[in-house]
Amino acid sequence: MTVNASAGLPATDSAAESRPASYTLTLSCPDRPGIVHAVSGALAAAAGNITESQQYGSPDTGSFFMRVDFTAPGSYESTRAPLEPVAEAFGMEWELHRAGAPVRTLIMASKDGHCLNDLLFQQRAGNLPIEIPAIVSNHKDLAGLAEFYGVPFHHIPVTPDTKPAAEDQLRALMEELDIELVVLARYMQILSNELCSDLSGRAINIHHSFLPSFKGARPYHQAHTRGVKLIGATAHYVTADLDEGPIIEQEVIRVDHSRTAARLAALGAGVEGRTLVKAVQWHAEHRVLLDGRRTIVFN
Template sequence: MQASPNESTREPARYVLTLAVASAQGQVAAMVALLERHGAYIEEFAVFDDALVSRFYVRIVFRLDGDKASGIAALREAYAQLMDGFDGAEGAIHDLSRPTRVMIMVSKADHCLRDLLAQWRRKELNMDVVAVVSNHADLGPLAVAEGIPFHHLPITADTKPQQEAALLACIEQHEAELVVLARYMQVLSEEMCEKLAGRVINIHHSFLPGFKGARPYEQAHARGVKLIGATAHFATSDLDEGPIIEQALERVDHAYSPELLLSTGRSVECLALGRALRYVLEHRVFLNGLRTVVLR
């Protein structure tokens, strides 16, 4: 029977399967066989075996054509059963047609926010920006101009618990799945980091652990650095010590003033943060103790 026009033009449904598991033989074969039984076509396949800790990481992009897509629930259930037979397995099947809900937090610097919003508008990042939150009001007009809810949550040392409670309420209100600290110049409390573990990406204006704290580019100038770097990492209760997702650099020399180092650094920060966020949105990033595995 000839397919209807709607069936013949229907885009295939695309998904990402992720798995982190104790290393053992037969795991790849089991996953491939599972996908084949459910009519999946594998488009990408990336693996990494960390022999130092005997842990295996897998990322598979696959599609389900036509009415096979209706079987995704059955495939997810079968995958959960398969993982039950693996030692220490963590994984999921993610629908690539569903953007991740992202909240962006800022202070006064606008370069990272503007860059992320530009990539979002160009559909280069598979996300919905559900809100912008700041401890200052300066970037409110930018968020409003983009049609994004803006929340001004000022903070002092005395009001930090109340501010973070309001922040958690904001995350719940907007059902944010991921929080991006795009030059948010406040340290999240240990309790907040624990509640949001693995869900907060921060950009640090240096190669960690170098040049922490205030005025990093003046510190870099004073040391006569030859490379300017930036580090995107998961936020933890240890200041700027979370698992690193991506780093970027630019070569500089003795002729760079602190102001030119700052300008160069802003560009590098945008590059590192944008890449890190894209890797997370594409389900390429796995936590591996104090490190990450990024399957490309």
């Protein structure tokens, strides 16, 4: 802070006001020579300073992926302008984000609260760059948890007969709240193919790693009877193919014969929460790019 010498009063810190803004650029396009050079030149034209850059060329799909953190002194529009002709020339799918801007996230859960609690706790602790304007559930069991964290709770019951109306209600809520990301935190309802398509690339689900070996109720008890030695979880993008979307993150831990079924379930809950939090964090930090049925994760 500077001080007005004549009045002895604080004055505006012009240096702080003119500090360059931070941005994250992500892009994908057919791989060819000159991409990095062209992108760097466009950022230089915007007086940008690159602070981190990662890139990957997929030998399987022939696609190139890039994520760049940089600072620039101009407005968002003036920073974006030099990138537009480069993106057109290379046929890029690209996004420019203000770094650290929280992603507006709707969380959906049913009765199990461990994943929901982990997300809410990590967001409140400042470890997740997301904003949570609402929680949606098909049951009322988690209303108290939502109240504890001060997040509005919306009970939208779902039956086979009411599912289309329930999804219409969900769509209206997402539009009203300007939702950018949906997280299924142990939401035990299958979304329609139409809704999955609408949410392509912006809905994340979590499931235990036993699928498809132990489907249905009490999977950890089923695993216990089979003497499993590894348990874990998979976080992935939602698609119409149930639990088969592009994988963002996975974690496994070893167990042995001494673990009871209840202990397996408790350990599994911890793994599920950690895995989902990590996937949401990487998505919100714009570190995940889609490569067909796979993901490229710059972490």
